[in-house]
Amino acid sequence: MSGVRAVRISIESACEKQVHEVGLDGTETYLPPLSMSQNLARLAQRIDFSQGSGSEEEEAAGTEGDAQDWPGAGSSADQDDEEGRTRLYAILLRVSLSGSV
16 A cells, blocks of 8 residues: 555536536636526426326326315316416526526
8 A cells, every 4th residue: 555646536516517628738628607597598498398297197186176176277277287387488588588688
């Protein structure tokens, strides 16, 4: 063990900094980190708003229970879900654009 050289190792998260360019001398140029609005927009792009959250059986059982618990719920619940997704997407888009300005 006395003949082994000590080596310093720096461990960084892969998502923390993105390398933009590596120079011929080995120096790395990093991209600036994403702002909160850019990060939110990137995460919102991963969401599939056309996809439901669960199986059809669970959704069918859930809408029956909702219809009993909430007056006016039931057949219009699917329309409300789609409208909610559309509004959420529009809000996320506005937040992204306002942060970029």
